[in-house]
Amino acid sequence: MKITEFTTGMKLSDLLISNPQLILMLPRFGLGLGFGDKKVSDICNAHDVSASLFTLICNIYTFDNYIPSPEQIEQIDGDSLLKYLSASHKYFLEKRLNHIGKHIERIAAQCDNYGKMLMDFFTGYKNEVASHFQKEEINTFPYISALLRNEQPKDYSIDDYVKEHDNIEDKLNDLINIIVKYLPEDILPEERISVWFDLVQVSTDLNKHAMIEDTILVPFVRHIERSK
Amino acid sequence: MGFERLFSQQNNVIEIVKSVYDDEQLLNAINSYNPDVVLINPALTGSNTINLINHIRRQWPAVYLVALVYSYVERNTLAAFDDIIEINDTLTNITKLLLNANSLQEDNSASGAETEELSARESDIVALVAKGHTNKEIADMLNISVHTVITHRKNISKKTGIKSISGLTMYAILNKLI
Numbered sequence: 001m002k003i004t005e006f007t008t009g010m011k012l013s014d015l016l017i018s019n020p021q022l023i024l025m026l027p028r029f030g031l032g033l034g035f036g037d038k039k040v041s042d043i044c045n046a047h048d049v050s051a052s053l054f055t056l057i058c059n060i061y062t063f064d065n066y067i068p069s070p071e072q073i074e075q076i077d078g079d080s081l082l083k084y085l086s087a088s089h090k091y092f093l094e095k096r097l098n099h100i101g102k103h104i105e106r107i108a109a110q111c112d113n114y115g116k117m118l119m120d121f122f123t124g125y126k127n128e129v130a131s132h133f134q135k136e137e138i139n140t141f142p143y144i145s146a147l148l149r150n151e152q153p154k155d156y157s158i159d160d161y162v163k164e165h166d167n168i169e170d171k172l173n174d175l176i177n178i179i180v181k182y183l184p185e186d187i188l189p190e191e192r193i194s195v196w197f198d199l200v201q202v203s204t205d206l207n208k209h210a211m212i213e214d215t216i217l218v219p220f221v222r223h224i225e226r227s228k
Numbered sequence: 229m230g231f232e233r234l235f236s237q238q239n240n241v242i243e244i245v246k247s248v249y250d251d252e253q254l255l256n257a258i259n260s261y262n263p264d265v266v267l268i269n270p271a272l273t274g275s276n277t278i279n280l281i282n283h284i285r286r287q288w289p290a291v292y293l294v295a296l297v298y299s300y301v302e303r304n305t306l307a308a309f310d311d312i313i314e315i316n317d318t319l320t321n322i323t324k325l326l327l328n329a330n331s332l333q334e335d336n337s338a339s340g341a342e343t344e345e346l347s348a349r350e351s352d353i354v355a356l357v358a359k360g361h362t363n364k365e366i367a368d369m370l371n372i373s374v375h376t377v378i379t380h381r382k383n384i385s386k387k388t389g390i391k392s393i394s395g396l397t398m399y400a401i402l403n404k405l406i
Binding site: 064065067070113114117118121124159162163165167170171173174175176177178181182183184207210211214215218 | 252255256259276278279282283286287304388389390391392394395397398399401402403
């Protein structure tokens, strides 16, 4: 049930006021700052970005139970969606997780007995995320690009993706708990509070990312597969 | 569907709030009715059952998901559910399972299972998991069923907030359980 939703006719600054997290969408879509009081549609058009995809993703990020309609799914610009997802992957791995890694390193350096274990845990998690994204970039995205070019790729379908799409959220939640609840009290409390915010934020972001894959990517690709 | 008839003849402890016939209707119904338990026949969701379940868990983490199994279903798919009802289960068993599911949910929110400390048995199990033992091995060592080990592990994760084996290993070391 959609009670409220963003539309392309709204001011981008109003979207950001109602959900500050949406600022993260700008670099992923190749949109810059300094947009003044322009409408979403004008900003997107000027940058050759699909305004409907932009608002759709902002809606999923903001309204917890937002479910796109079949018409919205059918109208998606597939190339823009793939570009957005790849940019998100890059952001998570190269920006967020590296930043968090530096915090964890400093914390680990202060833990005599557990430092290496903490670092290994984080590196293990990061590698898991990297291989999760890599699978999508190597198998799924090229398959979808081929479908969009009207080719008929063999031996892969979106069902394979769904089967392989594993959960990368558990370990991150474990890390959040370990950092705050289980490391001894005296180890770098300020640093831990700071990284806690980073971890919680990236956890929400990854959760929404997975939701976009479930509620947009999968139904969209099924729609193209059916129309072949 | 037979299920609705079964429960309408019963008492009013369990109420079927809505029956739906495809994934989209299901998501809309969960959104509108906020049910305690959702029964899903995996054969009717097609090959995207796990995807559907992941989606429901993300958006409505409190919903208890039960597979309604009429025919062969892949193990991985079944493992994604909280519980399973098979076609030849008796009505009493089914009712018990559903009520149990419901009280489990209430326990979590009301008494705050996550604030309690681990019991001695649960601590033993964390230590064994941290040492790399499988659920089957732990069951044999403690002389309990695999099912009981799994229940303990679910409770451990609820209390500690930690699910992964490497996370539990860190927990065990930090709390000097091993």
